[in-house]
Amino acid sequence: MNQFSAWLRNLGARIRTGLFHFMSGRYGTDRLNMVILCVGVAASILSAFFQQHWVGRLAWVLSYVLMIWAIFRSLSRNINKRYQENRRFLLMLDRIKDRKNRYFICPRCRQTVRVPRHKGKIAITCPKCKERFQRRT
Secondary structure (H helix, E strand, C coil): CHHHHHHHHHHHHHHHHHHHHHHCCCCCCCHHHHHHHHHHHHHHHHHHHCCCCHHHHHHHHHHHHHHHHHHHHHHCCCHHHHHHHHHHHHHHHHHHHCCCEEEEECCCCCCEEEEECCCCEEEEECCCCCCEEEEEC
16 A cells, blocks of 8 residues: 555656646736636536527537637746736726726826826826826716
8 A cells, every 4th residue: 555655646746747847838827817717617507507598509609718718828828918918907907996086098198097086077187298188087
């Protein structure tokens, strides 16, 4: 029995080393990947409830597309592009959560400017280029 447990530990170490070498230089997982996978699993569960209806077929296809997309993102070697996708997703998520402020883009330099909500029509000064523009909050 002792020899079997040693063999099993050795096998686990070899598999772990092989996976480490396989994933080196690849992006891995992030928050966007987790959201894509959760939506894919939810679509898969939804397809199980509506098997005989067109909604079920659509949810089934959507679940496979989302899961393949998540696997593609995890195994991608274009780390910078995947990082930028995740960063944009997190910024969008923060904006959705931020109910106290509105976000505008400066017409001159394209800088994002945050201003408080419900202040009426205000003059906004861009912190980067000092351009003044008016918007309704």
